[in-house]
Amino acid sequence: MIGTAGLAETLERLKGAQMTPGICYVCPFNCPTEVYTRAGKIVYIKGNQTSPNQGSRCIKGQASHYLPTDPERLQYPMRRVAPGKFERISWNAAFDLIAEKLTKIKQQWGPESVVYLWHIDPNSVFAQVFLTQCYGTPNYYGHTSACEQDRRLAVLSVFGHPFPVRDYERSRYIMLWGINQLGANQNIFESIGLNAALSQGAKLVYVDPAFTTTASKAHEWIPIQPGTDGAMALAMTWVIVEERLYDEPFVRQWCHGFDELRAHLRERAYTPEWAEPICQVPAATIHRLAREFATTKPAIAETFKGLGNYANGLDASRTVYILNALTGNVDGPGNLVLKEWAPLKSPIEIPAAKQARIERPPLHVAMGYPLAPDLPTQLLPEAVLEGRPYPVKAIFFQCTNPAMSEPNTARYLEMLRALEFSVAIDVYMSETANECHLALPEASFYERAEVRQGLWMGPQAILSVPAVPPMGEAKPLYEIVRGIAERMGYGEEFRWSSWEDWARRIVGALPVGLDDVKREGHWVGPLRYHKYRETPLGTPTGKIELYATGFAQHGYNPLPEWREPKVQPDAAYPFRLINTKLDVHCNLTTQNNPILMNLVGENWVEMNPRDAAPLGIRDGDRVELESPLGKATIQVRLREGMRPGVVSVRHGHGFGHWMGKVPKGRGTHINPLIDTNVNPISGGIGYNECQVRIRKV
Amino acid sequence: MGQTGWIFDINRCIGCHACTIACATWNGTDSVFWRPVARIEQGTYPDVVIRNLSMPCRHCADAPCMQACPVKARSERASDGVVLVDQGTCVGGTLCFWACPFGVPKIGPEGKMSKCTYCDNRPDGLPRACEEVCPTKAIVSGDLEAIEPIARQRGAERVGGPARPALFLVR
Numbered sequence: 043m044i045g046t047a048g049l050a051e052t053l054e055r056l057k058g059a060q061m062t063p064g065i066c067y068v069c070p071f072n073c074p075t076e077v078y079t080r081a082g083k084i085v086y087i088k089g090n091q092t093s094p095n096q097g098s099r100c101i102k103g104q105a106s107h108y109l110p111t112d113p114e115r116l117q118y119p120m121r122r123v124a125p126g127k128f129e130r131i132s133w134n135a136a137f138d139l140i141a142e143k144l145t146k147i148k149q150q151w152g153p154e155s156v157v158y159l160w161h162i163d164p165n166s167v168f169a170q171v172f173l174t175q176c177y178g179t180p181n182y183y184g185h186t187s188a189c190e191q192d193r194r195l196a197v198l199s200v201f202g203h204p205f206p207v208r209d210y211e212r213s214r215y216i217m218l219w220g221i222n223q224l225g226a227n228q229n230i231f232e233s234i235g236l237n238a239a240l241s242q243g244a245k246l247v248y249v250d251p252a253f254t255t256t257a258s259k260a261h262e263w264i265p266i267q268p269g270t271d272g273a274m275a276l277a278m279t280w281v282i283v284e285e286r287l288y289d290e291p292f293v294r295q296w297c298h299g300f301d302e303l304r305a306h307l308r309e310r311a312y313t314p315e316w317a318e319p320i321c322q323v324p325a326a327t328i329h330r331l332a333r334e335f336a337t338t339k340p341a342i343a344e345t346f347k348g349l350g351n352y353a354n355g356l357d358a359s360r361t362v363y364i365l366n367a368l369t370g371n372v373d374g375p376g377n378l379v380l381k382e383w384a385p386l387k388s389p390i391e392i393p394a395a396k397q398a399r400i401e402r403p404p405l406h407v408a409m410g411y412p413l414a415p416d417l418p419t420q421l422l423p424e425a426v427l428e429g430r431p432y433p434v435k436a437i438f439f440q441c442t443n444p445a446m447s448e449p450n451t452a453r454y455l456e457m458l459r460a461l462e463f464s465v466a467i468d469v470y471m472s473e474t475a476n477e478c479h480l481a482l483p484e485a486s487f488y489e490r491a492e493v494r495q496g497l498w499m500g501p502q503a504i505l506s507v508p509a510v511p512p513m514g515e516a517k518p519l520y521e522i523v524r525g526i527a528e529r530m531g532y533g534e535e536f537r538w539s540s541w542e543d544w545a546r547r548i549v550g551a552l553p554v555g556l557d558d559v560k561r562e563g564h565w566v567g568p569l570r571y572h573k574y575r576e577t578p579l580g581t582p583t584g585k586i587e588l589y590a591t592g593f594a595q596h597g598y599n600p601l602p603e604w605r606e607p608k609v610q611p612d613a614a615y616p617f618r619l620i621n622t623k624l625d626v627h628c629n630l631t632t633q634n635n636p637i638l639m640n641l642v643g644e645n646w647v648e649m650n651p652r653d654a655a656p657l658g659i660r661d662g663d664r665v666e667l668e669s670p671l672g673k674a675t676i677q678v679r680l681r682e683g684m685r686p687g688v689v690s691v692r693h694g695h696g697f698g699h700w701m702g703k704v705p706k707g708r709g710t711h712i713n714p715l716i717d718t719n720v721n722p723i724s725g726g727i728g729y730n731e732c733q734v735r736i737r738k739v
Numbered sequence: 740m741g742q743t744g745w746i747f748d749i750n751r752c753i754g755c756h757a758c759t760i761a762c763a764t765w766n767g768t769d770s771v772f773w774r775p776v777a778r779i780e781q782g783t784y785p786d787v788v789i790r791n792l793s794m795p796c797r798h799c800a801d802a803p804c805m806q807a808c809p810v811k812a813r814s815e816r817a818s819d820g821v822v823l824v825d826q827g828t829c830v831g832g833t834l835c836f837w838a839c840p841f842g843v844p845k846i847g848p849e850g851k852m853s854k855c856t857y858c859d860n861r862p863d864g865l866p867r868a869c870e871e872v873c874p875t876k877a878i879v880s881g882d883l884e885a886i887e888p889i890a891r892q893r894g895a896e897r898v899g900g901p902a903r904p905a906l907f908l909v910r
Contacts, residue, residue, distance in 0.1 A: 049865065052861075056860055056861065086765060087764065088872065097872075098874065099761070099872050100755060100757050100874075101759065104757060104764055104872065105760045107764060224753045224755075230874050234874045237875040241751070241876075253780075253787045253789070255753050257789075258788065258789035259753065263785065263787075265785050625754075626756055637763065641756060641759070652784075682780065682787050683780055683787040684784070685784070685785075686784070
């Protein structure tokens with residue numbers, strides 16, 4: 043009785059509404075949606091049924107209909123007149139001020155002293171073109187160092203691809219390392235696939251010190267010693283190589299560096315017996331899992347922040363991807379798929395004569411992180427406060443709130459307060475916006491148009507039609523960039539009479555027209571597997587690299603090594619603090635939603651009862667977490683599903699004054715306890731490099 | 740059509756609460772949750788299990804809430820046994836809440852009792868709002884006789900008790 047034919051039309055009729063295609067932007071996985079609007083109000087939303095995302099939708103997206111009506115949203119351009127005090131100004135005044143400051147800073151310091159940061163990237167291509175091609179700064183960056191910096195560099199070095207996705211549904215053996223696929227509650231369309239695989243009898247092995255939702259559905263939970271996944275993965279690799287369980291024809295034809303890898307594993311003796319005391323996983327288990335993984339096909343070994351949150355996460359992640367490569371589990375059905383992109387074009391063309399020349403290397407290169415896939419944001423304060431590697435004078439923060447999301451909060455606030463010019467582009471007056479010279483109201487994802495890559499396995503373009511008008515004077519980013527560009531001599535290039543004009547340019551190379559994409563909300567190309575058989579990969583050798591030739595060129599070890607995490611618990615600070623997500627909220631963005639706050643109004647720390655008992659701590663108590671850097675008070679929940687010696691905080695809450703009345707004073711922000719520890723090659727942030735002591739308050 | 744109801748698969752449910760909010764959004768109930776979700780963790784480290792339960796009205800065949808209501812605000816739809824509350828008649832007596840073995844009835848902001856209406860404005864053959872959004876297909880709706888083969892295939896059993904809840908449960 044699950045009939046989806048005509049479902050949208052029926053729902054339209056039932057709600058007396060009109061359906062327009064949309065894109066959800068609560069989390070970065072952008073589920074295509076159907077938005078039902080009646081008399082200017084959104085009355086229902088659901089996942090787009092016709093896209094291969096299978097109508098995916100989560101609680102966060104479902105509750106987001108609150109966003110276009112939230113009276114506490116930023117609605118007008120605001121200029122800071124004193125710390126914490128803002129006055130409303132017109133858009134014209136805001137654009138004039140930005141143009142004036144950008145011109146002055148360029149003359150005095152050079153355009154590269156201006157940095158642009160985004161978290162989720164709605165329409166950011168407009169800002170990218172303007173800043174990099176018109177203004178002349180190379181420093182257009184995202185949030186990857188806080189998110190998947192290690193994973194990104196690992197997959198780039200092994201597969202030459204920035205974003206492999208997961209064909210769970212057709213897989214028979216899935217091993218997840220520090221990726222809580224079902225509990226983080228993002229990329230729901232992939233979770234649908236994982237659930238389907240489990241229904242069909244696929245085996246799931248889950249490696250994590252915490253018993254998460256994903257652990258609860260796994261056949262085996264490996265409660266590994268935190269930050270030691272690299273050792274276990276190297277030991278599994280050793281077994282697969284020594285017992286000749288690798289796919290020999292595949293490795294011979296498509297992989298580079300097998301002989302070097304084998305010699306390296308032998309020389310270091312990365313055996314399961316070596317790994318056992320490090321990981322606290324029995325050697326026999328490591329042997330068995332290696333054999334199972336190598337002989338059950340198709341298989342997936344995957345990782346995400348759980349490994350990247352340690353300073354040793356890059357090599358650990360690379361090794362997990364090497365497990366796939368050695369066993370021939372690459373870009374096939376039931377494997378990690380090297381996602382093919384839709385042939386989308388830029389909405390804006392800058393003629394060669396008007397292109398700015400970029401004079402200095404991008405910040406990440408000048409900082410000494412040439413292979414970093416994105417800016418190592420923990421090193422940005424040095425550039426602002428000490429001019430190293432070169433001065434940064436102005437930062438744009440679009441849809442990003444580093445005053446809350448970055449560790450070493452005190453240093454980040456110091457940096458924000460030292461900037462010569464700062465602009466926040468956001469839907470709320472966030473903690474970061476509150477420190478900026480200008481806060482500009484961006485239109486929410488129901489109030490703007492968007493055409494971009496979808497994240498399904500094959501080529502996919504997704505499109506959003508504005509469902510309701512922007513709230514107050516909020517503007518979509520393309521209108522904000524246009525206002526600045528017009529005042530800086532690029533009005534000709536940033537010209538359109540409606541969003542369809544630039545949208546038509548973006549989809550110009552698709553075999554369908556804009557009207558088709560508008561009607562469906564998406565376009566999908568054919569899904570192709572094993573593309574490496576036709577086209578060399580984006581690695582220096584064109585092959586899958588077990589030996590990272592790009593690393594060797596920069597003087598880094600091209601083979602993965604084991605290193606301990608930088609921070610270790612000790613007698614003074616006996617617990618490791620790890621970070622995880624709330625499934626009902628999305629990071630720092632949904633805490634002004636009263637529906638979601640009714641479900642989960644505060645975050646908490648999770649602790650094993652056998653750790654709590656000697657400290658006199660009971661379930662529901664308030665405790666003080668103290669690291670060498672700082673302290674915070676938070677409520678505790680005791681659970682058996684936590685490795686002793688480890689405590690885990692749900693990230694996202696703890697708003698002081700900003701972001702409205704709903705979250706004010708609720709929850710605890712623990713980032714001030716975490717010091718700066720980054721991976722030396724990728725610059726990825728080590729959020730779990732944190733030791734704490736705990737006492738009841 | 741005979742008695743209509745649910746299959747719920749505890750093994751599949753990941754406790755993500757999408758059903759809770761899909762229901763609240765479709766039915767316009769804001770923060771009055773007609774389909775709450777509970778998470779239960781049991782065992783001793785490292786042998787731990789988590790079970791998640793998404794709990795709507797079971798539309799019982801012999802609904803105690805109907806018998807308990809002093810103003811007869813509750814009725815059972817003849818065509819399919821769906822139990823409905825007439826908001827105009829309800830006076831917020833809360834006796835239904837005490838009578839229900841499952842704690843289903845909720846007090847709305849106007850002090851009236853409200854609960855799952857089985858998406859009574861959706862025609863037959865369309866998924867219910869909760870069912871439509873569930874990423875694990877843990878929720879199945881329909882005529883109990885028609886969905887019984889699916890229930891059997893998943894190893895589900897009809898929940899017992901004198902109220903005769905219209906629910907197959909996979910444990």
